[in-house]
Amino acid sequence: MKITGSCREGVLTLRFHGELDHHVSREAMEALSERIDAFLPGSCVLDLRDLSFMDSSGIALILRAEKKMRELDGSLRISGVGEQPLRVLRAAGTDKRIPIESE
Amino acid sequence: MSALNTVKVEFQSHSANEAFARSCAACFAAQLDPTLEELGDLKTAVSEAVTNAVVHAYPAEIGRVLMKLRLLEGNVLEVTVKDWGCGIPDVEKAMEPLYTTGGEERSGMGFSIMACFMDKLHVRSVPGRGTSVVMRKKFSTRGKP
Ligand SMILES: Nc1ncnc2c1ncn2[C@@H]1O[C@H](COP(=O)(O)OP(=O)(O)OP(=O)(O)O)[C@@H](O)[C@H]1O
Ligand SMILES: [Mg+2]
Numbered sequence: 725m726k727i728t729g730s731c732r733e734g735v736l737t738l739r740f741h742g743e744l745d746h747h748v749s750r751e752a753m754e755a756l757s758e759r760i761d762a763f764l765p766g767s768c769v770l771d772l773r774d775l776s777f778m779d780s781s782g783i784a785l786i787l788r789a790e791k792k793m794r795e796l797d798g799s800l801r802i803s804g805v806g807e808q809p810l811r812v813l814r815a816a817g818t819d820k821r822i823p824i825e826s827e
Numbered sequence: 828m829s830a831l832n833t834v835k836v837e838f839q840s841h842s843a844n845e846a847f848a849r850s851c852a853a854c855f856a857a858q859l860d861p862t863l864e865e866l867g868d869l870k871t872a873v874s875e876a877v878t879n880a881v882v883h884a885y886p887a888e889i890g891r892v893l894m895k896l897r898l899l900e901g902n903v904l905e906v907t908v909k910d911w912g913c914g915i916p917d918v919e920k921a922m923e924p925l926y927t928t929g930g931e932e933r934s935g936m937g938f939s940i941m942a943c944f945m946d947k948l949h950v951r952s953v954p955g956r957g958t959s960v961v962m963r964k965k966f967s968t969r970g971k972p
Contacts, residue, residue, distance in 0.1 A: 746878045747842035749932065777849075777867075779874040784934040808867035815943040816936040 727755045736765035743777040744785065744809075753785050757792065766798050773804030782809065783816045790822055801825070830897040830905075832858070837893045840881045840910070848877040848894055848908075855896045856904055859966040868944035869904070869964060875937040876908035876960045882929060884912025884958060902966045906945075907959060914954035922950065 725748035726741040738759060744752060760768060770786065772778075786802070793800040801823040805813065810826055813819050834855055838844045849870040856869055873894070880892045895907040915921045922942075927935030942948045945962040952958040 743846060745842075745845050745874055746882060747845050753932075777870065777874075779871055779878065780934050780936045780940055781878065781932075783936055784932055787934065788931060807864065808871065811864075811867065811944075812871060812940065815940050816934060 725752055727752060727759070729759050731763040731765055734766040735769060736760065736763045736767070737769045737771055739771040739773070740775040742775070744775060744782040745777070745779050746781040749781040749785055753788060756785070756789055760789070760792055760796070764796060765793075768793050768798060768800045770800065770802045771804050772802060772806065772809055775806065775809055778809040778812055780812070780816065783812065783818055786813075786818060786822065828899050830899055832898040834896045835893065836896075837891060840885045840890045840892050840912075842878075842881050844892070845874055845877050845881060848892075849873040852894070852896060852906060855898075856966070858898065859902055859904060860969065861966050862969070865964070865966055869906075872941045872944045872962055872964075873906055873908070875941050876906070876962070879937055879960070880908060880910040880912065880958070882933070884910040884914075886913070899963075902968055903963055904966065905961065905963045907961045909957065909959040911957040914956055914958055915950070915952040916954050918950050918952050 725744055727738055729738040790800045803825045805824060805826045836851055852873040853866050853870050890912050893909040897905040899905055920926055922938040924939045925935040927933045945964045947963040949961045
């Protein structure tokens with residue numbers, strides 16, 4: 725699991741690479757929080773095109789990121805989601821709370 | 828139902844073994860010639876069950892987790908994930924969507940995802956003795972006999 729990011733004109737894009745499960749979720753949340761705190765963006769995009777696997781640990785992480793962005797009066801959306809993560813997001817109903825653009 | 832093929836894997840409840848367990852289940856399922864979607868669903872359900880053993884069954888220690896994989900008649904795969912941890916006082920309640928004792932690091936969706944991605948889900952638990960999660964999934968035959 726790796727998170728890379730760039731911030732342009734107040735939009736922070738965070739790209740997730742690899743597999744997001746409980747084993748890596750704490751480290752991933754720290755990396756994500758650090759980036760949001762450093763850039764204080766108006767909006768944040770989680771780019772999941774290189775995320776090959778995610779389970780409910782990813783759901784918790786995404787909901788926490790959304791809460792963090794809301795506290796900054798910003799917004800969060802998800803882009804580039806592949807098949808497996810999308811099925812998990814749908815099963816958990818996350819697609820009803822957060823805008824998702826699939827691949 | 829008698830099994831056509833079985834595998835048992837026992838491992839310690841280290842979080843690194845979550846990825847091991849789901850990959851292992853996917854490898855076993857390869858003999859069913861699964862679609863990518865079926866494999867993804869299986870890996871997700873196994874990841875949920877094993878993560879629960881790691882996180883909830885043994886919150887303060889490293890314990891044993893047993894995963895049994897059984898290939899049954901009619902292209903059905905059965906997965907059992909068993910622990911000897913703290914157990915669940917009220918299984919029905921634990922299986923409700925959003926119910927969690929795990930705080931904000933958890934979403935309370937594990938059992939819902941297992942139920943959604945597998946055809947059958949059965950949970951047995953005795954407080955102080957442990958928990959066993961049995962799941963079954965029928966795989967498509969994709970036009971094969
Ligand atoms: N093997 C287990 N041993 C003890 N308690 C368990 C076990 N599995 C589940 N539980 C209990 O059932 C609750 C619900 O489990 P579920 O997997 O649905 O959600 P979660 O693990 O809390 O969150 P998520 O799976 O979304 O990260 C857990 O919070 C825990 O209290
Ligand atoms: Mg869980």
